[in-house]
Amino acid sequence: MTDSSATATHCPYCSLQCGMRLSGGAAPQVRERADFPVNRGALCGKGQHAAALLAPAARLTTPLMRDRGELRSVSWAVALDRVAAGLSAVRAEHGADAVGVFGGGGLTNEKAYQLGKFARAALGTASIDYNGRFCMSSAAAANRLAFGLDRGLPFPLADIPHTGCLILVGANPAETMPPALRYFREVREDGGTLIVVDPRRTRTAEQADLHLQPLPGTDLALALGLLHVLIADGLVDAEFVAARTTGFARARAAAMAHWPERVERITGVPVAQLRLAAHHFGRARTGMVLSARGPEQQSKGTDTVGAWINLCLATGKAGRPHSGYGCLTGQGNGQGGREHGQKADQLPGYRSIEDPAARAHVAAVWGVAPEALPRSGRTAYELLDSLGRSGPEGVRALLVMGSNPVVSAPRAAHVTARLRALDLLVVSDVVLSETAQLADVVLPSTQWAEETGTLTNVEGRVVLRQQATAPPPEVRSDLWILRELAERLGGEGDGGQHPVTRVRFDDDPEAVFAELRRASAGGQADYAGISYDRIRAEDGVFWPCPSEEHPGTPRLFLDSFATPDGRARFAAVGHRPAAEEPDAEYPLYLTTGRVLAQYQSGAQTRRVTALTDAVPGPFVELHPRLAARLGVAEGAPLAVVSRRGRAVAPARITEAIRPDTVFMPFHWPGPGRANTVTNPALDPTSKMPEFKVCAVRLEALQGERERVAGSGERI
Structure with a gap:
């Protein structure tokens, strides 16, 4: 009941x-x-x-401010006055771009929109990006290149069971989004084939008809090898390619250079499995490829996703019912968070900040001159790397809202050092995260059940989270915080390139959403026809929805793609190695990921007893053969060492992983922080760091004493 x-x-x-x-x-x-x-x-x-x-x-229940090295409770007036004064001082001395803003993929659409507006219209800074850059940016870039538009899934989840063959690449929904697993099981129950591509035999891979287990960082070669087989064995839909795509000739030439035997040498996937997977996909009447962070969090992630999209285009499995490529977006508002202005290069509605027409449209909604808006800024890791540095490229003050880069950023010890070097660090969050612990001022914000706001799920369905309970007395919404800060900043400019005018900031979420609708109107992510009342009545509304009479768009591309000529574009890409390959000193691959009981940096889930009881801490997953060579027993402490640092956690021995690869979950700070060792090498297009593959060695530990070179055993 x-x-x-x-x-x-x-x-x-x-x-x-x-x-x-x-x-x-x-x-x-x-x-x-x-x-x-x-x-x-x-x-x-x-x-x-x-x-x-x-x-x-x-959770946090009162503002905090650093006093003689300690964070102490203060009033909101004191905290906000300190923040505004600090931001103004940095802006006056170093210029507007020396003030940075770092957002999060869990913020509601209203908060993401308002944060971007605050950065550009209240601070006048180009220095804004967000942690979603670390999540799905490579898939977003590949989607835009291939289809002209980026939405996580171009179809509802309910379409998945009706596809004939589904390839899941680097995705483990059994642990990352368990309620979705039913859709993948139903593919098989309805007579379809499920293929999983993952270096680990995950809970998802155990559900598959076929599990391909490539070496980390070789997903691009695997996709090229599959396309080679499709072409060589006559499984290309020539009519679809001719009618609805461009660029096949160049993509074909690239694929033909990746014959199955060569791909087996690169990936470790046997030729027989390669051919079987290609034939399953090519012969199915309908098919989908869904990727997640595995192929995307690489220094060639955009090219890798493009190569998997090529399989859909070559076989006519895009822009048709129950077929297509999709990205399983990770964060709660990973989709909406990248649409409305907290990315370094974007304005609301998924508009380019460099487009004069886009600048004019958004400037008119905000009541500012287009020339007052800054241009593109640095992307997430580049922004974090610039913190505290002297000179014109340095960011001296940073406002962090809903993110925890101390745990989530690659080369995390370096990022932590950069945060410590700031003149002013301000964190608005629900909990005292590891990043908040470094802050000069901490602002306690309302959370999901204490506020109302919209989010856009993996399908492009805009939903409404409604307030169900009151927050603690001294907790405020992020919208209120931004309004109060904007009022205190008072429209002061830096006297130079980025003049700032007084702009209205509302703290009522429905009023902010109404403004977002106007700002997004006419853009690719058009929310103009979506309202709170309509979301309530329809269980969410799919964008684009340009008017209140429009039904919304659950399925994209059925008539044409969103490119200027309406055709999808093949990606002409070739395999290249990871930015860092194993060598004599670092002979193993490390890959990272999530576990069922924890979420992202763990700042929230690590505070829930039932979840920490299920998975209390980090671990190092390794194959029994590797454990035997090292002389390591289950639960023994292991150090994972890269060129950037070391992480220490207990061994978890399993045949579910390749013998040349180790795995660590990334949810914990401290000695077991996986991102201490990960590589910040960036994809040249998406600027995604290479979280999923780097070179490491293992060092066995005896009690508290490390076995070091000359006295210990390394592998």
């Missing part, structure tokens, strides 16, 4: 944005919401325990 007094809302975690209900007032309980079509009542453990983070003991 449904509790009629319960508030219909959505889970605060992944991009499924599963429907749930909250009841119980001050101590709300999570209830099933079977009528929401995405999860149909199902919730993973994180969703089931989401309300635990609302308890005062788990």
Whole structure:
């Protein structure tokens, strides 16, 4: 029975944005919401325990300011005055671009929009980007190159069971978005084929008809080899290629240079498996390729995703029902967060900040002159790397909203040092994250059940999270914080390149969304026809939706692609190695990822007892043969060492991983922080760091004493 007094809302975690209900007032309980079509009542453990983070003991309840090295409680007036004064001082001395803003893929659309507006119109800075750059930026770039438009899935999740062959590349939804696993199981139940590509035999791979287990960093070669087989064995849809695509000749030439035997040598995937996968996909009447962070978090991630898109285009499995390429976006608002202005190069509506028409449109909505808007800024890692540096390229003050780069950024020890070098670090967050612990000022913000706002899920469905409970007395919304800071900054400019005028900032989410609708109108991500009332009535609305009469767009590209000529573009790409390959000193591959009970940097889930009991800390996953060579037993401490640092965690021995590869989850700080060792090498197009592959060695430890060179054993 449904509790009629319960508030219909959505889970605060992944991009499924599963429907749930909250009841119980001050101590709300999570209830099933079977009528929401995405999860149909199902919730993973994180969703089931989401309300635990609302308890005062788990979260920030008052502003904090650093005093003689310690963070101490202060009033909002004192905290905000300190922030505004610090930002103004840095801007006056070093220029507007010396003030940086770093956002998050979990912010609501309203917050993401307002944060971008605050950076450009209140601060006048180009120095803004967000942690979503670390999540799906390579797939976004490849989507735009191939199709002219980026949306995580160009079709609803409900279409997945009806496809004839599904290839999941570097995705583990059994642990990252468990309620979606039913869709992949239903592919097989309906007679289709499920193929999983992953260096590990994950819980998802165990569901597959065929598991391809390539060497980390070789997904591009694997996709090229599959296209080679499709071409050589006559499985190309020549009519579709001629009618709806361009660039096949160059893509064909690149693929023919990657014959199966060569691809086997590069990837370790046997030729027989390569041919079997290609034939399953090529002969199926319909088919999909879905990727996640595996192929995307590489220094060649855009090219890699482009090569997988090529398979859909060559076989006519794009722009047709129950077919196409999609990206399984990770963060809760990973899709909406990249559409409305917190990316370094974008304005609301997925507009380019360099486009004069886009600048004029958004400037008119904000009430500023187009020339007052800054140009493109540095992307996430580049921005973090610039922190605290002297000279015109340095960012001296940083506002962080809803992100924890101390744990989530690559080469994390270096990023931590850069954060410490700032003149002013301000963090607005729900909890005292590891990044907040370094801050000069910490601003406690409302969280999912304490505020109303929209998010855009992996399907492009705009949903509404509704306030179900009141926040603690001294907690404020991010929209209120931005409004108060903008008022204190008072429209002061830096006297130079980026004059700033007084701009209105509303803190009512529905009013902010109404402005977002106007700012996005006419853009690729057009929300003009979406309203709170309509979302409530329709279980969400799919963008683009340019008018209130428009039905929304659950399925893209059925008539044409979003390119100028309406044709999809093949990617002419060739394999190249990872930025860092194993050698004599660092002979193993490290790959990283998530586990079921934790989420992203773990700042929230590590505070929930039921989740930490399930997976209390980091671990190093390695093959039994590698463990035997090192003389390591299950649970023994291991150091994973790269050119950037070392992480220490217990060994977890399993045959589910390749013998030449080790795996670490990235949810924890401290000695087990996986991102201490990861490589910040960037994809030249998306600027995605290469989280998924770097060269490491293992060092076995004896108790608290490390075995070092000359006295210990290395592999």
